[in-house]
């Protein structure tokens with residue numbers, strides 16, 4: 403009898419502990435979601451009605467491109483960011499825009515983390531920072547276009563312009579064809595732009611997805627520039643992107 407009582411007691415304690423742990427776990431996940439919004443800032447609020455429902459092969463090859471890696475020195479160099487443009491701080495690098503500086507850092511982090519998590523993922527960097535012709539075979543868009551034609555998924559990452567010049571975070575789906583479950587998963591995390599955004603951008607017309615991480619301003623830019631929070635911020639965003647890929651292919 404005594405044994406039975408203690409067994410029942412143990413069982414009830416187990417249930418209470420299990421419940422407490424599950425609550426902590428759920429709340430922790432909730433906090434992470436809140437953190438993402440806090441870290442990347444506002445999302446695009448342009449109405450977008452597309453839904454990505456097409457299944458994706460779980461072994462799909464993934465290519466990550468850093469936006470503006472081949473167009474420095476043109477009008478398309480990417481945003482200098484609020485810190486440089488509005489507050490007159492020094493650029494992160496003298497020869498490239500701050501946006502490209504962060505695009506490259508994040509690109510590296512996404513690929514590193516993605517490989518660790520078992521994704522078939524790689525990056526491409528043209529190395530040459532000024533390629534006049536968008537159709538030159540060495541540009542992001544030419545390499546991305548070919549990659550998609552061969553059955554892969556190409557994503558070009560960007561940080562959006564600050565203040566009234568930018569829109570916010572979100573995924574721009576391909577101009578032609580049906581958005582898939584990876585598109586949907588990334589859009590659920592970062593928000594979504596309409597298919598026809600800016601008349602169908604050059605990348606979108608080549609089936610390359612564009613992800614605007616967030617506006618290069620305020621807390622996001624401060625966290626990137628601050629050496630104490632830089633690594634953590636980049637890793638956090640990279641993890642959100644890799645997790646979105648994983649959720650989209652399972």
Ligand SMILES: [Zn+2]
Pocket residue numbers: 469470480481501560561562
């Ligand atoms: Zn950009």
